[in-house]
Amino acid sequence: MLEIDGSTGEGGGQVLRTALSLACVLQKPIRIFNIRAGRDKPGLKAQHLSVCRLLGEVTGGALHGDAIGSTEITFEPGKIMGGKYSFDIGTAGSCTLLMQAALPVLLHASAPCSLRIIGGTHVRGAPTYEYFSEVFLPAAREFGVKAGAKLLKAGFYPKGGGEAELSVEPSALHGAELKRQAAGRISCSVTLCRLPPHVAERERKKIAEQLSAHDFEVKTQEPPSGSAGNAVTIWSGRHGASALGEAGKTAEKVSSEACGAFLSEEKAGAAVDAHLADQLLIYAALAKGKSSYDTGQFTPHLKTNAAVLSKLTGRNIILAAEREILVE
Known part of the structure; x- marks a missing residue:
């Protein structure tokens, strides 16, 4: 069984999301403890519980310890099946964060998938829907990701009620060397x-x-x-x-x-912005071949993600001088 200390790095929800996604892709059970130990109120909140239950539904996995305030869970993922999935967060929790947690998993499904999520599409601490569809997804496609998204209804804090849909085809990921782009419109x-x-x-x-x-x-x-x-x-x-x-x-x-x-x-003037650098790292770690790109700064999220991904995948992830990220 894989094991991850939730206090790794900044000790926030990023550890949980990354670890659960990887457990599904690697098809290995995982135990995550000290969940959100770096926060004022440790343990699972509603938005983190949504990630656990969504990935449990997508894989038909067995989940234990999934309760508000829980600081430890175990998860045994099942086979990743294609098909249509729908998930209601029940709050204004972020649709885009859930889609980002689910996407690496759905890429490894046995058939095409669609995932409709009800929640917040434009909320604090998460990519807006437009950032997800116009910045994140095009960059992820450079690693071989085959996916698209639709905004069906916008949802804002505190009521939520937004809807977004993610369409995914099984994809073989490959390494990418992202260079700085010429200024465009x-x-x-x-x-x-x-x-x-x-x-x-x-x-x-x-x-x-x-x-x-x-x-x-x-x-x-x-x-x-x-x-x-x-x-x-x-x-x-x-x-x-x-x-x-x-x-x-x-x-x-x-x-x-x-x-x-x-x-x-x-x-x-870097190849990717500071948030995208973190969001792309899981695809570089799961891809065949080497990847590299630079960014304006190494955020705590990026450093945390690098530590979790390196531990669970065995890839050599280097946060080098000159703000360059190398995955070997």
Whole structure:
């Protein structure tokens, strides 16, 4: 049985998500203890419990210790089957984090899969749907991932009610050497649901001010939604950033946050942004052959992911000088 100490690295939910995904792919039982030991309130929260139960459903696995507040679980994954899956988080927990946990598993299914998740599509501490579909998925395809996504309904904190669907084909992963890309057109998405139109207008105006020296386009979308909310996502190639509207935050502040974070990544001039560097690492570790790419900074999430992936896969993962990541 595989064993992982949940206090590894930053000791957060990333350890759990990565370890469970790998257990499914490797088809080995796993014990995870000291879950979220690095947090003020250790143990499983509702969003982490969703990951456990979703992967249990996808593999028909046996799960023990899956309860709110639990600091230890054991999981025995079953065979990864193709087909249609649907999962309701029950809160505004992130749809994209669940899709990222499920994707490496579904790539190894016996047949094509579709996964529909109900929850939050634009929530704090997780990729917005647009970042997932326009930055993460295209980059993952460079490792051989065959997958696509649809936004069916937007969902925001605290009510959630959003829906997103992930379609996946069985895929053979291969190593990739990601190089820095030439500057391209910047895409900006303003997502507005059940809020006054002037919010989007003000955000568009602020984006135009912040990106005036660049080639960019801004689109406003008002998708069906399960709750009121607002988000700005900005991307170009493998660089992306986002910001969420919330009570007391001006529309201008939302756009400034997203633009500032994006321009910081562009200035770093790396092959991938700091969040994407972490998100791609599991594909590099599971792929045949070597992989390499650089990023603007090594985040705690990245360092934690590298430690867990190295332990469970046996791959040599090097976080080298000059912000380069090597998987040998």
